[in-house]
Amino acid sequence: MPHDHPHDHLSPSGHPFRTDNDTPLSYFQTMEIAVRELLIEKGVLTPAEIATQIEVMDGRSPANGAAVVARAWSDPAFKARLLEDAGAASREMGFDIGPLNLIAVENTAETHNLVVCTLCSCYPRNLLGLPPDWYKTRAYRSRAVKEPRSVLREFGLDLPESTQLRVHDSTADMRYIVLPARPEGTSDMDESELAKLVTRDAMIGAGLPRAPGG
Amino acid sequence: MDEMDGRRWHDMGGLPAGEVRKDDHDFALWEKRVDALMVLCGAKGHFTVDGLRRALEDMGPEAFEKYTYYERWIAAINQNLIEAGVYSIEELGTRMDAVQARGPSYGEANLQDG
Amino acid sequence: MGERVRVKAMMPPGHVRAPAYLRGKTGEIERSLGAFKNPEQLAYALPASHKNLYRVRFTMAELWGAAAETPQDVVEAEIYEHWLERLPNAP
Numbered sequence: 376m377p378h379d380h381p382h383d384h385l386s387p388s389g390h391p392f393r394t395d396n397d398t399p400l401s402y403f404q405t406m407e408i409a410v411r412e413l414l415i416e417k418g419v420l421t422p423a424e425i426a427t428q429i430e431v432m433d434g435r436s437p438a439n440g441a442a443v444v445a446r447a448w449s450d451p452a453f454k455a456r457l458l459e460d461a462g463a464a465s466r467e468m469g470f471d472i473g474p475l476n477l478i479a480v481e482n483t484a485e486t487h488n489l490v491v492c493t494l495c496s497c498y499p500r501n502l503l504g505l506p507p508d509w510y511k512t513r514a515y516r517s518r519a520v521k522e523p524r525s526v527l528r529e530f531g532l533d534l535p536e537s538t539q540l541r542v543h544d545s546t547a548d549m550r551y552i553v554l555p556a557r558p559e560g561t562s563d564m565d566e567s568e569l570a571k572l573v574t575r576d577a578m579i580g581a582g583l584p585r586a587p588g589g
Numbered sequence: 590m591d592e593m594d595g596r597r598w599h600d601m602g603g604l605p606a607g608e609v610r611k612d613d614h615d616f617a618l619w620e621k622r623v624d625a626l627m628v629l630c631g632a633k634g635h636f637t638v639d640g641l642r643r644a645l646e647d648m649g650p651e652a653f654e655k656y657t658y659y660e661r662w663i664a665a666i667n668q669n670l671i672e673a674g675v676y677s678i679e680e681l682g683t684r685m686d687a688v689q690a691r692g693p694s695y696g697e698a699n700l701q702d703g
Numbered sequence: 704m705g706e707r708v709r710v711k712a713m714m715p716p717g718h719v720r721a722p723a724y725l726r727g728k729t730g731e732i733e734r735s736l737g738a739f740k741n742p743e744q745l746a747y748a749l750p751a752s753h754k755n756l757y758r759v760r761f762t763m764a765e766l767w768g769a770a771a772e773t774p775q776d777v778v779e780a781e782i783y784e785h786w787l788e789r790l791p792n793a794p
Contacts, residue, residue: 400689400698403660404619408699409684410667411626413676415701420629422701428625429618476736493602493722495642496658505624507613511658517606520724521763524772529609540776544602546720547756547781548739595714596723603724603766636748643718643746672748 431471435504439470440552441573443502444584445566447479448557461552465502472501480543481554482580487534489527489542489580490551491519497545499552503578510579520544530581553580560587598650619695620659627666636669644668705732707790708759710782718746721786725778729790730761733779741783755784 414420443465447454457464461479465472477499480488492498493516498506509515518526523542524534534540543551555577561569564587576582616624630636644665645652652661671678691698712727720742736758740751759782764774 397694397696399693400695401660403656403663404695405685405688405698406667406681407619407623407626407663408688408695408701409681410663410670411622412688412701413680413684414626414630414670417676419633419635419675420626424629425622425625428629429621432621432624432628491602493724494600494720495645505616507611509609509611509613512609513601513653514606514609517601517604518609519602520778521603521767521770522772523776526609530611536773540773542776542778544722544778544780546722547736547742547783549736549758549781595716597716600723602722637745639718639742639746640748642742646718 432500432504435501437503437573437575437578438570439465440499440503440575440578441570442566443468443470443552444554444573444578445570447554448561448569449566454554457554470502472499475499475501476549477502477552478543478549479552479554480541482556484556485537485539487538487540487580488551488553489519489523489540490545490553491516491542492545493517493520494544494546497550499550502552503575507575527581530576532582552578555584558584558586597646598653599646616659623659623663623666627662630666630670630675635673635675636666640669640672641665705734705760707731707792708757708782708787709790710759711786711788718743721782722780724766725759725761725780725782728761728765730759730765733758733760736781739783741785756781757784757787758782759787 411420411425415422443457443461446468447457447464453464456467457479458481461477462472462475464479465477480490482488491510496506496511496516498510500506515526520542523540527534545551555573557569558572561572572584572587574582574585577584627641631638631641641662642665645661648661648664652664656664667681670676671681688698691700707729708731709729710721710725710727714723714726734757736756738753739756741754742751744751758779760777760779762774763771763776763778766778
């Protein structure tokens with residue numbers, strides 16, 4: 376099963392995939408090939424398991440979280456279940472999130488939530504896919520717990536002082552997803568239309584959902 | 590931060606830092622493979638995520654600045670697999686030499702499809 | 704509100720999941736999360752005991768004093784029981 380070119384199109388985020396096969400072989404790439412071959416030869420892993428895991432991870436994207444958020448906006452009973460146990464609610468929608476312990480935190484008129492991992496870069500990857508690069512930077516990890524409002528302004532979000540900001544530092548076994556407030560003017564939109572308004576950054580708390588028609 | 594106060598480099602919450610750059614990139618196949626090795630070997634009990642984090646933390650701040658995310662992760666995965674006795678340093682070194690001898694690019698050096 | 708706790712201020716070396724910026728700081732337990740294996744043992748491939756894990760809420764005023772951006776904003780973090788000291792509830 377040839378797998379060196381699994382995608383010759385654009386990625387879910389619209390960027391071309393990086394060409395890595397014709398660049399000079401690096402020390403760490405050499406290590407990756409050697410480790411993978413040893414694991415296969417020793418019977419720890421099979422090539423098919425690796426290929427399948429890559430496909431599973433490629434299939435996880437912010438669209439999964441957006442579907443969960445849109446369901447919560449549309450279905451009050453689901454929203455209650457989501458806030459009670461976000462992992463169970465996500466699984467109920469058919470998302471294979473593995474052993475992820477997920478907590479949903481709700482943005483309201485009074486409260487805005489922001490997610491960070493200051494110690495490494497923990498992220499609800501089994502629902503939303505891999506984190507954006509900025510989430511893993513020293514700048515974000517350092518500043519999000521001390522000057523989060525300043526960080527949010529850099530993301531174009533100026534929170535009023537009357538809104539309490541809650542920053543969630545993922546220091547242990549829980550992962551967090553922000554349930555953004557449903558935008559105004561969306562009362563006639565169905566779940567699939569609503570999901571298109573939900574951005575990755577909105578589910579980290581670094582942004583708000585798109586405005587309808589915007 | 591005083592190096593003698595016990596605070597470790599990766600424990601950066603609240604420290605001064607610059608503007609958050611919103612750059613992003615999609616992952617190369619070799620990086621996705623590193624991610625898959627991490628998930629699969631962890632699921633099979635060859636190491637824990639804390640074992641990987643410990644190895645990453647022990648690499649120090651220079652590694653954080655100098656190497657990319659998945660470069661550090663493959664090093665941490667390897668460190669844990671060596672410690673778990675899954676293969677030896679000698680086996681790894683021999684295989685890395687063989688991989689390099691196959692050709693100058695990743696595509697030429699990689700044989701497995703997985 | 705929840706029970707008042709203080710994060711131990713100790714600074715041992717090694718793999719620890721209690722962030723330095725929270726050590727010695729006082730907060731309130733927001734919720735109990737159940738028991739999880741101790742990362743300080745998992746990191747070294749040791750048999751790991753289960754430790755209760757809590758989400759603890761800290762005010763920015765408590766963490767950063769006069770340097771806080773907005774004193775009433777909060778940080779919540781997960782802290783294992785062996786890093787917490789219980790405090791008498793405020794009057």
